[in-house]
Amino acid sequence: NKIAVFASGTGSNYDAIMKAIQQGKLKADVRLLVCDQPDAAVIQKARNYGTSVFIVDRKEYASKVAFEQDIVNALEKHQIDWVILAGYMRLIGETLLQPYQGRIVNIHPSLLPSFPGLDAIGQSYQAGVKITGVTIHYVDEGMDTGTIIAQEAVKLEENMSLEELQKAIQKIEHQLYPATIQQLIQKGE
Numbered sequence: 416n417k418i419a420v421f422a423s424g425t426g427s428n429y430d431a432i433m434k435a436i437q438q439g440k441l442k443a444d445v446r447l448l449v450c451d452q453p454d455a456a457v458i459q460k461a462r463n464y465g466t467s468v469f470i471v472d473r474k475e476y477a478s479k480v481a482f483e484q485d486i487v488n489a490l491e492k493h494q495i496d497w498v499i500l501a502g503y504m505r506l507i508g509e510t511l512l513q514p515y516q517g518r519i520v521n522i523h524p525s526l527l528p529s530f531p532g533l534d535a536i537g538q539s540y541q542a543g544v545k546i547t548g549v550t551i552h553y554v555d556e557g558m559d560t561g562t563i564i565a566q567e568a569v570k571l572e573e574n575m576s577l578e579e580l581q582k583a584i585q586k587i588e589h590q591l592y593p594a595t596i597q598q599l600i601q602k603g604e
């Protein structure tokens with residue numbers, strides 16, 4: 416159960432996955448962190464945990480195919496079984512999708528198919544919905560469109576601020592993602 420986590424930002428979900436592994440709740444081995452933002456905070460987190468880091472800068476590649484092929488080579492070198500997207504802000508193309516069909520998973524901070532794309536929490540808040548939540552889904556070529564694996568709802572309390580909603584969503588993400596990955600791994604064995 417060798418996992419690669421793809422992240423471009425803070426890495427709080429990466430952190431939650433690593434903690435779940437340390438606590439024995441998730442029986443997996445995070446072999447690689449793939450990051451497309453050389454300054455992202457998640458890189459330092461990965462170094463602290465001793466996860467190998469593969470930094471790939473899209474600007475250094477002539478095409479998306481070449482960029483993704485380099486990632487595939489790294490995944491193959493580390494014999495990765497599962498690709499876990501955790502705040503990776505790019506669409507996955509054919510080059511990566513093909514060899515990892517059904518083995519790439521993403522987490523999104525809304526109840527899909529509502530509010531796909533960027534700033535889903537802000538979008539939901541602006542829309543004034545009374546219930547939102549978190550979705551974990553398989554990745555396909557679309558933006559947050561793959562088959563849904565798990566969802567959990569969050570109720571917006573009266574006068575809840577955007578910050579409070581963000582915290583509530585994050586709390587669910589950090590519990591739901593490791594638990595769902597564990598279920599997928601068990602089924603995939």
Ligand code: GRF
Nearest residue numbers: 424425426427428502522524
């Ligand atoms: C999360 O809200 C996740 O749902 C979205 O990107 C965010 C990543 O946050 N896909 P972090 O970097 O794990 O803190």
